[in-house]
Amino acid sequence: MFPVTPEQLAQARELDLLTYLRRYEPDELIPHGNGSYATRTHSSLKLSNGKWYWWSRGVGGVTALDYLVEVQGLSLPDAVRQILGAGPMPPAAPVPTERRRPQPFRLPPRHTDDRRVMAYLTGRGIDAEILRACIRNNQLYEDAAHHNCVFVGYDGDTPRYAALRGTYPRSAFMGEVAGSDKRFSFAVPVRAGPRRTLCVFESAIDALSYLTLLKQGGQNWRTANTLSLSGVYGPNRRGHDKMPRALGQYLERNPIRRIVLCLDNDDAGRMAAQSLQRLLTDYLVLDNPPQGVKDYNDLLLRRSSSRRVRAGRGCDSRCRS
Template sequence: MPYVAPDQIKHAKQMDLLTYLQHYEPQELVHFSGNVYTTRTHDSLKISNGKWCWWSRGIGGRSALDYLIKVRGMTLPEAVMRIDGQAVVVPPVPSKARETAEPRKLLLPEKNKSNDRVVAYLRGRGIHSTLIDYCIRTGRLYESRDYHNAVFVGLDLQGVPRYGMLRGTWGKRFAGDVNGSDKRFSFSVPARVKSTKLHLFESAIDLLSYGTLELLSGRDWRRENCLSLAGIYKPKKNIGESTPPAALTQYLKDYPQITEIALHLDNDAPGRLAAETIKALLPSTCTITDEPPQRGKDYNDCLKMSLGIRRPQEIERF
């Protein structure tokens, strides 16, 4: 079970239920009358004047945290991560009728007026300002307004946001997908000109770390395509039953010119298993090379070792 710090719990308690539903689950909010609201799932649950009460069950509360625990049945850590991370930890399973009538909508958090905290956070992890500026300018990165999270955005071929990954920049580190994210369109950076090679990473941070190493070596960091898998790829026990990562499958569909793939996955057991599985699953028409970081567990470790930046023990991978 994930650990949440006391300051995260305190922070999560500050959000009332109406605000939570308006911003992160608007499809669940129903206006009843005046300043009274109810939910689509429980019409006897009323929200008014900063409080909520589920009349048919005789329970109530003030915060969104109370609601997620008492009504949705989440554990405290799950509820805190849902609110504090603005991320889906255990998404509800919609009915088939709702899936047809209401396709999932990407609910990216509002942008902050500046990106100062996110820039400082990424610079602290060794990412070069050139890469940070590019990502901000192209809509691939920004700082959220309410919690100052780093928001890594995945775009489709038309430049429409389809995926969002949140990374905390203060206190206890956390990560999670934005509500409505489509993992087929995870964070990526295309080549400056048409390229037949794709570099594959577990996370956006690793991707940007590799790009920084390329830039510091005097090479064009955008000479080839780069894609994040938005987390660790976990194949099934029987490799024959596994399928390639959704993001990789979609990328090869969108960029059929790709004939070379370099795997830059972690130097741990899950990373090595993922690399071997992906190599086994990809078609023989692609040339696959396994290129884990030369030092450290991942490419951010490798970058920080190269720059002499000490890695705090509390920082977690994502």
């Protein structure tokens, strides 16, 4: 067996996957915009921000070595040999700039029941009545093949977007259905109610957690307008603030006056909140991160575990109007 010294292993780990593919397998890279890529062999393997993730298998990493072991199935010594034995790096080949024709959007087939989805989401503290309302409105269901949560976003009465969340124990799987249009991300209700306040979250689970907190606090959760951004964006490389597509579309179609930013209490969430405050100058904007925890689901779980069934300071009154 090819011996691997600590020095050789460290040297092999210095090569990131994007550089490796650009230099040795440029035909594998398929641009997806904003500096992200998929691979031709594995369409669910995405590269972005210096990292890669294989969504269909739930594995990811940073280095080319991780990729050769986890995706290509090489042993660690063989993967090191492939990286170090390739000789001097050739010049980087140009990556094709053309994008594939957009895939048609099709919702995954629905399972005969939603038991795993209900068990998973109630296990994360979300109220069963709220979940059943989403299921009745065809905004949430369990997919037949993988038992994922499917959170559906609509353009009027037409599904245009679906976020996926794994329900298996210890699963970290998150993804989107191919062809999803982020302008129409998950929102409860599908159409804004009469109140002119919108509460904005990073994920569907955080939005549902917030509605649960409202209900636990004795408030009418059905009167709140919530939107998931399906991720957040800070300023781009040139320092320009970027409007999330879901929020821009929502504001074009609904007469919102006040926006409450309920984004995560981490670096990415704080940067995105600051960016949105600079952009949304025509609205009353309040920054309302969950205090003492990362996100609103963490806040819900903490309050549920301590049996304090009230929405409390920092999550309820700001989102009423």
